[in-house]
Amino acid sequence: MITQHIVASYENELRELGRKIAEMGGQVERLVADSTTALLKRDIALAERVIIGDRKVNALQHEIENAAVTMIALRQPIADDLREVISSIRVAIDLERIADHAKNTAKRVLALDGEFMAQKQLRGVEHMSEIALEQLKAVLDAYANRDDQKALAVWRRDGEVDAIYSSLFRELLTYMMEDPRSITLCTHLLFAAKNIERIGDHAQNIAETVHYLVVGEPVVEDTL
Numbered sequence: 719m720i721t722q723h724i725v726a727s728y729e730n731e732l733r734e735l736g737r738k739i740a741e742m743g744g745q746v747e748r749l750v751a752d753s754t755t756a757l758l759k760r761d762i763a764l765a766e767r768v769i770i771g772d773r774k775v776n777a778l779q780h781e782i783e784n785a786a787v788t789m790i791a792l793r794q795p796i797a798d799d800l801r802e803v804i805s806s807i808r809v810a811i812d813l814e815r816i817a818d819h820a821k822n823t824a825k826r827v828l829a830l831d832g833e834f835m836a837q838k839q840l841r842g843v844e845h846m847s848e849i850a851l852e853q854l855k856a857v858l859d860a861y862a863n864r865d866d867q868k869a870l871a872v873w874r875r876d877g878e879v880d881a882i883y884s885s886l887f888r889e890l891l892t893y894m895m896e897d898p899r900s901i902t903l904c905t906h907l908l909f910a911a912k913n914i915e916r917i918g919d920h921a922q923n924i925a926e927t928v929h930y931l932v933v934g935e936p937v938v939e940d941t942l
Contacts, residue, residue, distance in 0.1 A: 728793055735785055735806050736862075739813075742778040743858040745771065746813045749820040750854060750917060754847040756827045757910055758840055765827035768820055775817040782810040805931040809861060812920040812927070816854065819913040819920075826906045839893065839900075842886035843907055846914045849879055853921040860928050869928035872921055873937060879918035886911050 749771050756765040786807045789795065795803055853872050860868035890904040890911075926937045 728789075728799075731785070731789055731793075732799070732802060735782065735789070735803070738778060738782050738785070739806055739809055740858075740862060742775060742782065742810060742813050743861075745775050745778070746817050746820070747851065747854060747858070749775065749817050750847070750851050753820040753823040753827075754844065754851075754914075756824055757830075758844055760827065760830070762828060762831060765824035768824035772817045772821040775814055779810045779814040783807055801931050801934065805861075805927050808927045809924055812923045816917050816920045819916050823910045823913045826910045830903065830906050839890070839903065839907060842882065842889060843911050843914065846879055846882045846886065846911060846918075849875070849882070850914050850917045850921065853879070853918055857921045857924045857928065861924060861931075864928070864932050866929055866932040869925040869932075870937070873925040873929070876918055876922040879915055883911055883915040 749768050752764055752771075753768045755761065756768060786803045789803050790800075793799075853875055857869060857872040859865070860872065887908065890908055893900045894904045929935075929937045
């Protein structure tokens with residue numbers, strides 16, 4: 719009976735860890751979406767809410783890390799269970815950093831207050847954000863369902879965001895050379911685009927973690 723109780727308690731702790739990751743993932747998805755919306759609509763109030771929301775994500779990340787470390791110390795998990803706990807720490811770290819990038823984009827909205835912003839200059843940033851958010855949602859779904867193939871599909875798409883960023887970088891530099899009045903705006907948009915590009919990188923990291931969790935090995939080119 720004691721053994722059964724210990725096993726049940728341990729399984730409950732693992733489920734709670736998964737629940738916290740899901741909660742954190744949902745919050746981060748909203749921050750990414752809201753930071754882009756705030757940028758496109760010049761919504762100062764929404765940008766400020768994103769900045770505040772980042773603090774809640776930070777708190778969740780600390781909760782997950784502390785719970786995982788406690789489980790390792792007290793339960794001494796091995797094999798699949800150890801991968802489960804280690805993976806939760808890795809995913810939480812990437813989610814926290816994604817939230818940081820969303821917060822940094824929101825800060826650009828505050829800095830752009832009063833600056834003229836043409837829709838054409840925003841289109842590339844919007845497109846990048848849509849793809850990055852798709853990747854984030856897909857990889858969190860892959861983590862929740864332990865879906866290695868879906869995770870690898872996200873892993874393969876990282877180059878798509880990188881290519882759009884490179885194209886947007888050249889486009890915004892051209893704007894700045896043609897019209898020096900656009901330098902401030904374009905500089906802030908470049909920083910926002912870089913934040914989005916990094917979100918894509920962290921989604922790829924989570925995809926690698928999912929593969930490690932399911933298969934027990936790191937992603938290598940041969941996996942593809």
